[in-house]
Amino acid sequence: MNILDSRLNIKPLNIFIDPQHPVEKAIISHAHADHAKSGHDKVLATKETIDIMKIRYGENCAKSFQVINYGESLKINDVDITLYPAGHILGSAQILINFKGQKTLVTGDYKTVDDKISTPFELIKCNTLVSEATFGLPIFRHPNANEEIKKIITSLNKNPQSTHLIGCYALGKAQRVINLLRDSGYKETIFIHGALEKICRYYKNSNIKLGNLEKISNLKDFDFKNNIVIAPPSALKDRWSRRFKNKISSQASGWLSIKQRVKQNQIEIPLVISDHCDWNELTKTITNTRAEKVLLTHGNEEALVYWCKQKGIDAFPLSIHGMKEKVEK
Amino acid sequence: MKKFAELLENLIYSPSTNKKIDLLEGYFKSNNTLENGYALSVLSSNYKMKFIRVSEIKSLMHSKFDKTLFELSYDYVGDLAETISLFWKSNMDIANSKKLPLLSEFIKNCENKPKKKMYDYLFNLLDLSNPTQRWAIIKILSGGLRIGVSEKTVKKALSKYGNKELEKIEKIWHGLNHPYNNLFDWLDNKKPEPIIDNFKTFHPMMLSNPIDEKKDFQILDHKDFVAEWKWDGIRVQIIISNDKVVLFSRNGDDITESFPDITFFSKKNVVIDGELLVGKNCQPSSFNDLQQRLNRKKVSEKIIDEFPAFIKAYDILFFREKRSSKFEFFR
Structure with missing residues (x-):
C-alpha cells in the first residue's frame, strides 16, 4: 500500500487511523470501542466522536482533541485530510486522504441506508478504497428496519403479560432501536440498563427522538408487564436479567438473519437491524467509488475480494494489526 | 406452507418445551385434518421424506449461482437449507403477494413429480418465498428438520390438542402412518381410537427410572x-x-x-x-x-x-x- 501501511498509518505524517494502541497522533473514525481507544496524545475527530469518547473514557482520555467538521479539509504538508459522513452512528466519519491527487478513502464502519439519526453516508470517489467487510457475504441482505421493529410491537400485543428484553449494543444500536420504536408509534416509557443512560442522554441532547426513558436501577419494583427493556446483549445472559419474570428475549443485530445464530443465543425475536452495510451496499459502494484498488478489512473479506476480481478491480484483504474479528456494534 | 414455515421458525426460536407444545397445539387448532396430518409427517421421523438429495440440491445451486460465492457462504452458515434461503435472490414484493401451496399440496406435488419437473417446481417455489419459507421448503425436501423438536414434544402437543392421554398416543404411535388421518379423526372426536396391529408395530418400552435415595427408598417395599x-x-x-x-x-x-x-x-x-x-x-x-x-x-x-x-x-x-x-x- 502506498500512503497507508497495514496499521492504517498515514506514513508521511505518522498519523494513525483508529489505532489499537496509544500513539502520538490519531484520527478516530467513530467512538465504538474497537476503533476509539483511550491514551493517545492528539485526537482528530468529529465533535460527536470526541464528545462520546469523553463520556465513555473520561475527559482526559487523550491529551488534546481537535474537532473537524464533515467536509472540512485539513492540510498537513502535502496531504489533505477530509472527513465525510459514514452513516454508521452519530459522528461516524470516512477519512479521505488526498496525497498529490491520489485519493485514498478509509470508510471506517459505514452503512448507506439513512437511519435518520446519523448524518447520511456520502459517496466519495477515490483511487484506493479501504472498506470494512463485516457483512461481506451475499447471504447478508438487511431487511427494512421499520418492518423489523414491528415484530416487537406485534409480540407486545400478543403477549401482554411479558416483558420484552431487547439486547442492543449501548452506543448506536440501542438509540436506533429506541428511535425506531418511537417512529412505529410506541409511546410508553422504555426502560434501559444503566450502561445506556449517558449515551442516550447525549443522543437526546443531539435532538434524536428517544421519548421517555427510565433507568431500571431507579425502580424498586420489577413486577411490570408489557414493557420494553433495552440492555446490552451481555446483560441478557447475565444474572441481571433474572429479575424479569415472564420475559421474551430479543436482540438487534445484522447477524441474526442466520437462524442457527438466533438459536445459539437463545433469542426468541431476532431483529435483523444493522448499522453496517449488507452485501448489496458494499458491492454498490465499491462500484460507485470507482476505486481501482480495494482493500477489505475486518470481516468476511474473502468473498468481496473474489467479487472485486471478477469485476476487474484489484482487491486485497487487509488485516489491521491488533484488530480482532469484528463483532457487530 | 406459509403457516407451516412460520411454525417451524417459531419452534426453532422457542427455548422452552412448553412454548413449543403451545405453538404446535395452536397450529393443529388452526388447520384441518389433512394439513395437520402432513405437518405431523414432517415433524415426526416416522415418514422418511427425501425428495431431493443434499448433493443434488448443492449442484443445482452451483449451476444457478456463482459457485465460489455460494461455497463461501455455505462454509460460513454451515446449514445448506439456511444458506440457500439467504442466498436466493427473489423479489420480496412477489413473495408477499402471491400464494404458496398448502403444505399438503406441496408434499403431494413432490411425491408425484418426476425428477426433472421437480427442479422447475422447486425454483418457482423458492422465487415465491421469503427466506423463512425457502428454508422450510428445503428442509422438508431434503429431510431432517433438526429444529430441536423431539418426538416426545410432538406427542405431548397432540395429547394436549386432542385432550387425550399421552399414554394412549404412545401406545398407538408406532402403528400410525402418514398422513395420520385416523389419528386426527380420533383427536377431533370424529372417530374412535385407531386400532393397531400389535404384531406389526413397536411398543414403547418402559425404561429405567431414577430412584431418589432419600425419598423413594422409604416408600418402596422390596x-x-x-x-x-x-x-x-x-x-x-x-x-x-x-x-x-x-x-x-x-x-x-x-x-x-x-x-x-x-x-x-x-x-x-x-x-x-x-x-x-x-x-x-x-x-x-x-x-x-x-x-x-x-x-x-x-x-x-x-x-x-x-x-x-x-x-x-x-x-x-x-x-x-x-x-x-x-x-x-x-x-
Whole structure:
C-alpha cells in the first residue's frame, strides 16, 4: 500500500487511523470501542466522536482533541485530510486522504441506508478504497428496519403479560432501536440498563427522538408487564436479567438473519437491524467509488475480494494489526 | 406452507418445551385434518421424506449461482437449507403477494413429480418465498428438520390438542402412518381410537427410572420387586408373527437387516423384550464386540461367525393375541 501501511498509518505524517494502541497522533473514525481507544496524545475527530469518547473514557482520555467538521479539509504538508459522513452512528466519519491527487478513502464502519439519526453516508470517489467487510457475504441482505421493529410491537400485543428484553449494543444500536420504536408509534416509557443512560442522554441532547426513558436501577419494583427493556446483549445472559419474570428475549443485530445464530443465543425475536452495510451496499459502494484498488478489512473479506476480481478491480484483504474479528456494534 | 414455515421458525426460536407444545397445539387448532396430518409427517421421523438429495440440491445451486460465492457462504452458515434461503435472490414484493401451496399440496406435488419437473417446481417455489419459507421448503425436501423438536414434544402437543392421554398416543404411535388421518379423526372426536396391529408395530418400552435415595427408598417395599441381570448389550424388542422376525431398537428403529442370524423356532405371535448380545455359544462377550455388528446394512458371513448374535429375554409383552401385562407376574 502506498500512503497507508497495514496499521492504517498515514506514513508521511505518522498519523494513525483508529489505532489499537496509544500513539502520538490519531484520527478516530467513530467512538465504538474497537476503533476509539483511550491514551493517545492528539485526537482528530468529529465533535460527536470526541464528545462520546469523553463520556465513555473520561475527559482526559487523550491529551488534546481537535474537532473537524464533515467536509472540512485539513492540510498537513502535502496531504489533505477530509472527513465525510459514514452513516454508521452519530459522528461516524470516512477519512479521505488526498496525497498529490491520489485519493485514498478509509470508510471506517459505514452503512448507506439513512437511519435518520446519523448524518447520511456520502459517496466519495477515490483511487484506493479501504472498506470494512463485516457483512461481506451475499447471504447478508438487511431487511427494512421499520418492518423489523414491528415484530416487537406485534409480540407486545400478543403477549401482554411479558416483558420484552431487547439486547442492543449501548452506543448506536440501542438509540436506533429506541428511535425506531418511537417512529412505529410506541409511546410508553422504555426502560434501559444503566450502561445506556449517558449515551442516550447525549443522543437526546443531539435532538434524536428517544421519548421517555427510565433507568431500571431507579425502580424498586420489577413486577411490570408489557414493557420494553433495552440492555446490552451481555446483560441478557447475565444474572441481571433474572429479575424479569415472564420475559421474551430479543436482540438487534445484522447477524441474526442466520437462524442457527438466533438459536445459539437463545433469542426468541431476532431483529435483523444493522448499522453496517449488507452485501448489496458494499458491492454498490465499491462500484460507485470507482476505486481501482480495494482493500477489505475486518470481516468476511474473502468473498468481496473474489467479487472485486471478477469485476476487474484489484482487491486485497487487509488485516489491521491488533484488530480482532469484528463483532457487530 | 406459509403457516407451516412460520411454525417451524417459531419452534426453532422457542427455548422452552412448553412454548413449543403451545405453538404446535395452536397450529393443529388452526388447520384441518389433512394439513395437520402432513405437518405431523414432517415433524415426526416416522415418514422418511427425501425428495431431493443434499448433493443434488448443492449442484443445482452451483449451476444457478456463482459457485465460489455460494461455497463461501455455505462454509460460513454451515446449514445448506439456511444458506440457500439467504442466498436466493427473489423479489420480496412477489413473495408477499402471491400464494404458496398448502403444505399438503406441496408434499403431494413432490411425491408425484418426476425428477426433472421437480427442479422447475422447486425454483418457482423458492422465487415465491421469503427466506423463512425457502428454508422450510428445503428442509422438508431434503429431510431432517433438526429444529430441536423431539418426538416426545410432538406427542405431548397432540395429547394436549386432542385432550387425550399421552399414554394412549404412545401406545398407538408406532402403528400410525402418514398422513395420520385416523389419528386426527380420533383427536377431533370424529372417530374412535385407531386400532393397531400389535404384531406389526413397536411398543414403547418402559425404561429405567431414577430412584431418589432419600425419598423413594422409604416408600418402596422390596417384596414388590424382583431383580434380574441387566446385560450389557442393546435393549431390543422382538416381534414374531407369521414366521417373520422383526427386531426393533429401544427407539423403535427397525434393525432386523443387521441381524439375519436372529431366528426363532416359534410360529406363534409373540412380542419379546430383551437384550441383544454377541458371543459364541450364547456366552456374552464384550460390548465392544457387539459394536462390530451395529449399524451395518449388510453383514458378512465372516462377521456373523466371529460375532454371532443372540437374545437374552427379559419379558414377554404379547403372547398370541394377549397383552401379557394383564397376566399375573409369575404365570
